Amino acid sequence: MKILQIVQFLSPVHGGSAEVPYHLLKELTKRGHEVAIYTSDFNLRREHIAPIHEVKIHAFTSWLSLAGFHVTPGIILKAREEIGHLDIIHMHNYRTFQNIVMHRYAKEYNIPYVLQAHGSLPRIMTRQRLKQIYDNLWGYKLLKDASRVIAVTRTEAEQYKSMGVSEDKIEIIPHGIDLAEFDNLPKRGEFRRKYRLDNNQRIILYLGRIHKIKGLDLLTKAFANLSRSLNDIRLVIVGPNDGYLPPLKKLVVDLKISNKVLFTGPLYGQEKLEAYVDADVYVLPSFYDIFGITVLEACACGTPVVVTNRCGTADAIDGQAGLVVAYDKEELSNAILHLLSDTQSRLDFGKKGKVLVREQFNWEKITEQVENVYHRVVQA
Numbered sequence: 001m002k003i004l005q006i007v008q009f010l011s012p013v014h015g016g017s018a019e020v021p022y023h024l025l026k027e028l029t030k031r032g033h034e035v036a037i038y039t040s041d042f043n044l045r046r047e048h049i050a051p052i053h054e055v056k057i058h059a060f061t062s063w064l065s066l067a068g069f070h071v072t073p074g075i076i077l078k079a080r081e082e083i084g085h086l087d088i089i090h091m092h093n094y095r096t097f098q099n100i101v102m103h104r105y106a107k108e109y110n111i112p113y114v115l116q117a118h119g120s121l122p123r124i125m126t127r128q129r130l131k132q133i134y135d136n137l138w139g140y141k142l143l144k145d146a147s148r149v150i151a152v153t154r155t156e157a158e159q160y161k162s163m164g165v166s167e168d169k170i171e172i173i174p175h176g177i178d179l180a181e182f183d184n185l186p187k188r189g190e191f192r193r194k195y196r197l198d199n200n201q202r203i204i205l206y207l208g209r210i211h212k213i214k215g216l217d218l219l220t221k222a223f224a225n226l227s228r229s230l231n232d233i234r235l236v237i238v239g240p241n242d243g244y245l246p247p248l249k250k251l252v253v254d255l256k257i258s259n260k261v262l263f264t265g266p267l268y269g270q271e272k273l274e275a276y277v278d279a280d281v282y283v284l285p286s287f288y289d290i291f292g293i294t295v296l297e298a299c300a301c302g303t304p305v306v307v308t309n310r311c312g313t314a315d316a317i318d319g320q321a322g323l324v325v326a327y328d329k330e331e332l333s334n335a336i337l338h339l340l341s342d343t344q345s346r347l348d349f350g351k352k353g354k355v356l357v358r359e360q361f362n363w364e365k366i367t368e369q370v371e372n373v374y375h376r377v378v379q380a
Helices: 016-030 051-056 074-085 097-109 128-145 154-162 190-194 216-227 245-254 269-278 293-300 329-341 343-360 363-379
Strands: 002-006 034-040 057-060 064-066 069-071 088-092 113-116 148-151 170-172 202-207 233-238 261-265 281-284 305-308 322-325
Touching: 002 016, 002 074, 002 097, 016 034, 016 088, 016 363, 034 051, 034 074, 034 097, 057 074, 069 097, 074 097, 088 097, 088 363, 097 113, 097 128, 113 128, 113 363, 148 154, 148 363, 154 170, 190 269, 202 216, 202 269, 202 293, 202 329, 216 233, 216 245, 216 329, 233 269, 245 261, 269 293, 281 293, 281 329, 293 305, 293 343, 305 329, 322 329, 329 343
Parallel strands: 002 034, 002 088, 034 057, 088 113, 113 148, 148 170, 202 233, 202 281, 233 261, 281 305, 305 322
Antiparallel strands: 064 069
């Protein structure tokens, strides 16, 4: 099949919705499909893309950015030239300029498309009025005209339904991780050595975008509680600033825990793995997170996890790779303390987590599910 994926951002700093199209490109190409990606050049650097796939990725210049809405006019001419030769289009995210353009031409040339919102449907946190305007002008039509929509969890499936999508159009397929990246994990102690952390200090790790929706204020307050009775713990926050770094640093100062909190900035590749491997506990304290690929990455490294019940991976993780708690400071503190205090639990969760990701969240299995959706749509 000739497949085109549409995504607003492809840089890994934008999290799972940027990583999924790239992994699908690689796996679908292995299966003999012709796959290309249209995206913007926003935050995209050459090192983010393996050379073998560069020719299949078209990064159009972002002329205008308005409230995270990136306008790339170059996609219009490219779509006109190529869309008639496609079998199917896979649109990622929801409220994007790129989806508006591709929806128009998909309708004009009668090319079926699949939409995967990656948790972006709810009008929460910020820009609620702008989101409503988008939905009224373009969003509901996007959903209505999609041949299928892909949800990563049952929660997201319900979100589609609330937006008027019929249940028979919804496919539930989780995200995955590239297990090959975790075949040769770094030795323990490398991250500690680089950042001068003592081997006796226990590390509580967060890795991901530094955005308010990730619940880092909750984690920081829970850590402050723990640090009053535990002197040998450190909170390590890894990731790019997505608007919340200054207020988070101010909170750290206000709580008088600056000497116990390390901000590293974003880490990729081997350095990211070193952080996971050296962590005693990985925490994803999100206020809202439709999935949470970083949880799977921590599991693949054998690191036990604590997540809130507002994370999409909670059902899979609970009692298998770690603990699930309510979005509550005391519950989060107690769960972290339990894992830090119980070496056997940490070891057991670490072993089970590795098995979990290899059996349920490998890209080969997930790509097969996506491919089956494509076939059903094209043959309809």
